[in-house]
Amino acid sequence: MAIDEESMLDEIRRICSAFPSVTERPSHGAPTWFIRDKKSFVMLWADGHHHNVFPHLWCAAPPGAQQELMAANPQVYFRPPYVGHRGWIGVRLDQDVDWAEVAEACEEAYRATAPKRLLAELGNRPATG
Structure with a gap:
């Protein structure tokens, strides 16, 4: 189901703030979540960004995940500009959003x-979805 911008931000904020030592602040004009206020791991482009004129996230990803996700579901996942070369994945939020997948x-x-140390703190707890 479609979701308004404020609800989208609230949901992403709920998900990301559940992780240890996470802070949020704007970066490049977008709400961005950081670990220990240093390394970003998720950016929300609620109004789109450049040629991607649809709401979406940029998410850091483990090696190989970008290609795997884009091949499995190209309607949802894409290679974002600027960070895609580092393996980050774009996640479309303009369709029926599966919030557990997000x-x-x-x-x-x-x-x-x-x-x-933070990964150990995170442990094997249940998923945030």
């Missing part, structure tokens, strides 16, 4: 970016 992408982004 939460999983955000958690994978966190896990791909967080230091070992």
